[in-house]
Amino acid sequence: MELENYDSFPQEIPLIIEEDIFLYPFMIAPLFLDDKENIAAVEEAINNDKLVIVTVSKPGHENSRKEGDFYDVGVIGNIMRKVSLPDGKTKVLFQGLAKGKILNYSEEKNTVAKVDLHETKEYSQESIDSIIEVLRDQVKKLSRVNSKFPVDLIKTIEENDDAVRIADLISSVLRIKKDDAYKLFSETDIEKRLLEIIETIKKEIEALKIQKEITQKVNSKIEKTHKDYFLKEQIKAIQKELGSDNQKDNEIKAYKKKLKKIKNSMPKEGYKETKKQIEKLSRMHQDSPDASLLQTYIEQVLEIPFGEYADARISVTNVEEQLNKDHYSLDKAKERIAEYFAVKELLELRNIETLKSKGTVLCFVGPPGVGKTSLANSISKALHRPLERIALGGMEDVNELRGHRRTYVGAMPGRLVKSLVDAKKMNPVVVLDEIDKLGANHRGDPTAVMLEVLDPEQNHEFRDLYLNFAIDLSQVIFVATANDLRRIPPALKDRMEFIEISSYTPNEKYHIAKDYLIPQELEKHGLKKSEISMSKPTIEKIISEYTREAGVRNLRRVFSKLFRKAVKKIVSENDTSKVSINTQNLKHYLDNPIFEIDQADKKSQVGVANGLAWTAVGGDVLKTEAVKLRGKGILSVTGNMGDVMKESSRISYSVVKLLIDERKLKVDEKVIPKTAKEKEDNISVDVSEIYKRYDIHLHIPEGATPKDGPSAGITMATTIASILTNKAVKSDIAMTGELTLTGKVLPIGGLKEKLIAAHKAKMKKVLIPRKNFQRDLDDIPSEVKKSMEIKAVDTIDDVLKETLI
Known part of the structure; x- marks a missing residue:
């Protein structure tokens, strides 16, 4: 069938767009169509006895009929036969007659196009x-x-x-x-x-x-490798020669470009290792299992911000301003932090490069909630450096810090390298939170890694096992936090300088609540300052009766609870007036008081003495009680005491016995029980019989709370002396001190927390060891020192003179 049998060109004819193959004139070929526009074009050609033009879609624009998404030259021909297939497709037999050029095409009427013949120029x-x-x-x-x-x-x-x-x-x-x-x-x-x-x-x-x-070439390897490997090698080689593996090539180029960019900033060893792995990846087939692992490694290395530093200069003035803005009190801690950065600022000003990285690592030690982590936050803000926190609590696997070797499935860099990636800087502030809770087991000892990290002589070449090259951590400012200094290994202690952050006094808590916690919680709950009324006595009552902690974390929670109830009242009652919270209606918001430090008894008692103890949540007053029972001089102790405290009780008992034997402690003969014969014959009894004829039961209340430590020595000795001599102990005196077998009073720790507890309990006098009096009294808040008499004691004799009536 010739073109002469149809209308002359140019003319509008149906348009079929194929995805892959170009058809040529004089070809008869089957076409399988599933596109509704193509099928519609076929229907129109058959129904109207028209020619069709078959062209091809451009790469990346398959299934598109928009102008410009297909080629403008195709084959003009006719449909010889059409068959509908069961799968929904339509099979047509197409006969090509001549080449045609698409002159005009409308996307609105996309099944037809205006076409003219595309003829070859005349030639010789x-x-x-x-x-x-x-x-x-x-x-x-x-x-x-x-x-x-x-x-x-x-x-x-x-x-x-x-x-x-x-x-x-x-x-x-x-x-x-x-x-x-x-x-x-x-x-x-x-x-x-x-x-x-x-x-x-x-x-x-x-x-x-x-x-x-x-x-x-591939056939030469077939004897050593599996057939599947041979096929992959062949595909890889073909792709390499024909340049068809564009995506992989583009990725390799991007890796090389990024590596070249950071070449001068990263360690030479790291550059060589990364370059070697990129070259290895470029030779490897992309479907190989190792290729994915290798690509992950390269991407992890290139994510490390080599050469990226927070360029703000260290300013001790900024540090001090930020610390004072964010924290009330903590004067000694803030002063030491300022000194630390003053040294760094001077080194920067004088451009002493070799010493910039050398310096002590600060470790904030104190109970929960006193502001250890928030001090690090303030340092980060003041220096304009990103802050990263690594929680070390319960970490037992050394590879968490140092990274896993790449031979393991799911290997990743350690937390230290990850912190640099997350911070996007090589000199962030990194908080090593709860460094005292690192644990060692069969998977290694994480404290050993921390020795390298915190040592300025070593951390400029910290080797992460995943990276397999040394990385410089010397520009990172490490700040550690801990709750209990005793749990930190000695070698690790040697790398750090400890700044103790003690409990807050009630007055300090009041100011923190008023200036920081309440404004922050009001903002968080969408409240205005004018909508809440809360007096000073109310805040003080909340501090004393609804929280029992060294810091202010639970205090924040109490205010949050208060304001939630206030918000509910405002919303539900549609009450826009001020919500008043006072001492009278506080119970409606917070129920009954939860905590209460035992106040000093008004009446002095025999066998009851006030001891001072340090706990994880601050100081506390522990009343030590004793009774004497007819017996044979046996001492029994109760109250969930540890081994050290039990030993201290035996020492105290022996010291009191010795005082009685030496007649330094007077015992009234009337209180010594006599046998019937001694009474009948009116025989006088030696004073030492007092502790031979009575059993002593010593008890420290709150048996559910574990207690340990030697600082209750003088308290237990006073209690035993009181019960044996039948002399009352002054109820407004509290005491703390370790006792030796010869009666000397040795210094103790946690004095600030203990004196704050005595202040809360309204004690009038506190007995402390002489050495603590000489060296630690400057750290005690002035309000505590003014509220009671603090007296130094050297021996148990001094203690008993002050306590027994």
Whole structure:
């Protein structure tokens, strides 16, 4: 069927867009269509007895019929047959008649296009014959290296003299990309087209030769490797030679570019290692299991911010201002922090590079909630450096810090390197939280890693096992926190300077609540200052009766609870007036008081003494009680005491016995029980019989609370002395001190917390060891010192003179 049987061109005819193949004139080919627009175009052609034009979509725009998403030259032909298939597709038999060019196309009416014939320019047969001979020769060469080349095609082109037909036939069997196929297809200059075909065939011959060489190389390895590996190697080699693996190549280029950018900032060893792994990845097939692990490693290394530093200069003035702004009291801690950064600022000003990184690591020690971590936050703000927190509590696996070796599944860098990645700077402030709670087990001892991290002589070459090269941590400002100094290993203690942050006094808690906690919680709950009324006595009552802690964390929670109830009242009652919280209605908001430190008894008692103890939540007053029972001089102790405290009780008992034997402690003979015969004969009894004829039961209340330590020695001795001599102990005196077997009073720790507890209990006098009196009294808040008499004691004699009535 010829074109003459149809309307003349240009004309509007149905448009079919194929995804892959270019069809050529005089070809009869089946088309499988599932696109509704293509099927509609076929229906229109059949119903109206029209020709169709078949063109091809451009790469990346498959299934699109927008203008510009398909090529403007195609094949004009007719539909010979149409069959509907069971899977929903439509099969048509298409006969090509001539090339056509799309002149106009409307996306609104996307099943038709205005088309004109795309004809080859006139040419001289004599000038073309020599080119055709060369072309025939190249086709023969191609058929020799390509076993799949159609043999009958050579015979066809030898018997045919039509240059256009020859070009179409050869173009239809060449393996080329869409853009190259379109270029050959749409060329109207036959001479130029034939020359381009010759060039394309030459390239294909070269590619096939290289493929053959690659196949031979891969065949040499087939005896050692599995068949699947052989296939992957062949694909890899082909992709490398043909340049088809663009995504992988682009990734490799990006890695090399990024590595080159940070070359001068990262360690030489690290640069060599990373470069080596990138080269290894470039040679590896992307489907290989090792390729994914290798790519993860490269990406992890390149994420480390080598050369990136927070460039703000250290200013001790800024540090002091920020600390004072964020924290009330804590004067000694703030002063030491300021000194630390004053040294760093001076080193920067004088440009003493070698000493910049040398310096002590600060460790804040104190009970929970006193502001250890928030001090580090203030340091971060003042220095304009990012803050990263590493929670060490319960960490037992050393690899958590040092990283896992890449041989393990799921290996990752350690937490220290990860903190640099997260901070995006090489000099962040890193808080090593709860360093006293690091644990050792069969997986290693994390404290050993911390020795290297916190040592300024070593941390400039910290080696992470995952990275496999040293990394500089010397510019990082490490700040550690701990609750209990005794649990930190001695070697680790040597790397740090400890700043003790003690309990807050009630007055300090009041100011913290008023100036910090209440404004912050009001803002958090969407309340205005004018909507809440709370007096000073109310805040003081909340501090004394609803919280029992060294810090202010629970105090914040209490205010949060208060304001939640206030918000509910405002919202539910639609009451915009001020909510007043006072001492009278406080119970409606917070129920009954939870805590109460035992106040000093108004009446002095026999066998009851006030001791002072340090706990994890601050100081406390412990009343030590004793009773004497007829017996044989046996001492029994109760109250959930540890081994040290039990030993201290036995020492106290022995000291009191010795005082009685030496007549330093007077015992009234009337209180010594006599036998019937002694009474009848009126025999006087030696005073030492007092502790031989009575059993002593010593008890420290709150048996559910574990208690240990030697500082209750003088308290227990006073209690035992009181019960044996039947003399009362002054109820407004509290005491703390360790007792030796010879009666000397030794110094104790936690004095500030203990004296604050005595102050809360309204004691009038406190007995403390002489050495504590000489060295620790300056740390005691003035309000505590003013509220009671603090007296130093040297021996148990001094204690008993002050306490027994």
